Amino acid sequence: MRLNERYLLSTGAAYAITTLVLSLFNETRLDLYVSLYIIEYFIMTLLHSPLKPKTNRVLDLTGYALFAVFLVIVASRVTEILFGFRIL
Amino acid sequence: MAHRSSFHILGICLLVSGAFLALTSHFVLSFVPFTALGISTIILAAISFALARGQPRVPPEISSMLLEAGLDNTAALIEELGIGSKAVYLPSPLTGGSPRAFLAVSPRDSPRIERALPNRLIVRYGRRPDEMGILVTTLGTAAVRRFAHLGLEGTDIEGSLSSVMTGSTDLAEGVRVVQEGPAVNVEVRGPKLDHRRMKIFENIGSPIASVVASVVAECTGSPVTITGEEAGGGKHIVRLSVKAGTGAGAGEKTTAEAAEQSAPPTQAEAAIPPIEAQ
Numbered sequence: 001m002r003l004n005e006r007y008l009l010s011t012g013a014a015y016a017i018t019t020l021v022l023s024l025f026n027e028t029r030l031d032l033y034v035s036l037y038i039i040e041y042f043i044m045t046l047l048h049s050p051l052k053p054k055t056n057r058v059l060d061l062t063g064y065a066l067f068a069v070f071l072v073i074v075a076s077r078v079t080e081i082l083f084g085f086r087i088l
Numbered sequence: 089m090a091h092r093s094s095f096h097i098l099g100i101c102l103l104v105s106g107a108f109l110a111l112t113s114h115f116v117l118s119f120v121p122f123t124a125l126g127i128s129t130i131i132l133a134a135i136s137f138a139l140a141r142g143q144p145r146v147p148p149e150i151s152s153m154l155l156e157a158g159l160d161n162t163a164a165l166i167e168e169l170g171i172g173s174k175a176v177y178l179p180s181p182l183t184g185g186s187p188r189a190f191l192a193v194s195p196r197d198s199p200r201i202e203r204a205l206p207n208r209l210i211v212r213y214g215r216r217p218d219e220m221g222i223l224v225t226t227l228g229t230a231a232v233r234r235f236a237h238l239g240l241e242g243t244d245i246e247g248s249l250s251s252v253m254t255g256s257t258d259l260a261e262g263v264r265v266v267q268e269g270p271a272v273n274v275e276v277r278g279p280k281l282d283h284r285r286m287k288i289f290e291n292i293g294s295p296i297a298s299v300v301a302s303v304v305a306e307c308t309g310s311p312v313t314i315t316g317e318e319a320g321g322g323k324h325i326v327r328l329s330v331k332a333g334t335g336a337g338a339g340e341k342t343t344a345e346a347a348e349q350s351a352p353p354t355q356a357e358a359a360i361p362p363i364e365a366q
Contacts, residue, residue, distance in 0.1 A: 002280075003254060003261070004095070004139045011135060015128035023121035033124035037131055050251045052258075055142030062134040 004055075007048040014040045031073045038066045093143040099136030106130040155227065155295065156284075162224050163288035166191060169222065175292040176201070176331075177228065177301040177312040183207065186229045187302045189292050190311075192221040201311060227295045228302025231257055245307045249274065252303050259299060260324075270331070271315075274300045276324040293317060297326045304328055 018036050027033070045059055076087040110126025113119045144151070175189035176199060183190075184207040192199040192213075205211045205223060212220050231252050246265040253259045253276065261278030279296050292298055293314040305312040308330050316327040 002258060004142070004258075008095075008132065008135055008139060012132055015125075015132065019121055019125050019128065022124075028120045030120050030123055030127075033120070034127055037124075037128050041131060041135075050254070051139075052142035055138050058138035058141050059135070062131075062138060066131070 003048060003051070007044060007051070010048075011041065011044040014044060031076065035070060035073055038070045041066055093140045095136045095140035095143060099133045099140060102129050102133035102136055106133055159286055159288055159295075162226075162292070163286060165222070165224075166288060166291055169193065171222070171291065173199075173221075173291070174313055175224075175226075175301075177226075177298075177305040177314075178205070178223075179305045179309050179311070180232075181309060182311065183223060186225070186233050187306050188223045188229050189226045189298070189301075190221050190223050191291060192219075194218040194220075224292070226292055226298040226302065228298040228300070231259075231299045232302045232306050245272065245304055248307050249300065249303050253299065257299070259296065270329055272304055272312075272328040272330055274304070274326045274328065276300065276326065278322055279319075279324045293326070294319075294324075296324050300326045301328055304330065 015037055018040065019033065022033060022036075042063065045063065050056070051059065072087065080086045106126045106129030108126070109129060110123050113122030113126060146154075171191045171193060173192045173195045175191050178188055178190050178201065180187050182201055182204055184204045190199065190201065190205070190211075190213070199213055199219070199221065201213045205213060207223075209222055209224075210220065211223050234252075234257075245267065246263060249263040249265065253263055254261065259279065259281055260276045261280075263277070264275040266273045266275075276296055281295055289297075293301060294317060297314050297317050301312045301314050311331045313329050313331075314326065315329045316325075318325040
């Protein structure tokens with residue numbers, strides 16, 4: 001199996017397992033799911049690096065977008081703890 | 089219509105199904121695990137689009153044919169010149185450009201290359217009439233050229249080989265390097281380059297060995313020769329010899345060679361024009 005295919009399949013498998021495990025625990029916080037997906041994305045990308053430069057450029061852009069989402073989730077949690085309201 | 093790779097089509101399918109699943113489960117079903125699954129599918133779609141960007145535009149069969157055509161031309165040239173020596177892979181500082189393979193006309197064990205050779209096909213590396221050879225472009229030259237912007241010189245050999253062979257070129261599944269003094273043994277796991285056995289491989293090594301030797305030469309900044317190759321069991325082992333201390337241009341010298349070099353040139357040798365240094 002080539003590196004590209006292994007990367008996509010292992011990321012997909014990680015997402016499926018995460019979803020299955022969290023749903024078995026009756027987890028209903030969407031931000032928790034998304035946070036874990038984002039962390040898994042970065043871990044899987046790092047484990048399968050280096051990829052081709054063109055691929056890396058798009059993955060970097062995706063990473064920036066996901067990191068921004070992650071920051072929003074964290075900020076939402078922080079405001080909830082400090083001020084008692086959530087952004088999301 | 090532009091050609092779309094399988095990753096591109098997969099990306100579109102994942103994006104559409106992910107968006108549908110996420111929106112439906114969030115607004116209609118109000119079921120969080122399905123919404124999360126939809127979001128994860130959208131992330132997978134982004135990864136698919138990224139992988140589609142890195143797909144080769146030239147079909148692999150055409151690439152293989154181009155490689156064979158190039159090797160056939162080099163083989164014809166080597167055969168016509170009657171060269172029987174093994175190639176010395178030179179780093180870019182010694183070739184005035186990209187790393188290339190040097191084949192000496194006379195079958196000396198280790199041609200002493202002390203300064204940058206001119207960026208030409210036929211080059212002189214010494215003052216004697218038989219100290220000539222050809223500089224050929226190999227598969228390794230092209231592979232290293234892709235990574236020229238990163239500056240491979242002085243970097244870790246295993247890391248650089250992994251970047252070139254598993255990342256950019258997708259030539260292998262993994263690389264392991266064992267270095268013992270001037271000897272470097274490289275184990276290439278899962279090589280993916282199929283090619284027929286050619287006589288030229290006795291001179292310049294197989295394409296995999298050529299890429300390995302070029303990268304090692306560039307990393308060490310020293311000339312490298314392929315001393316042996318073994319293939320089988322999903323592995324390709326390449327044995328290299330790095331001419332230590334030649335990185336700055338100083339060649340490997342035996343006592344006899346050093347004495348020969350220090351001797352004043354004869355009348356015939358003096359008539360030979362000096363090496364065209366760059």
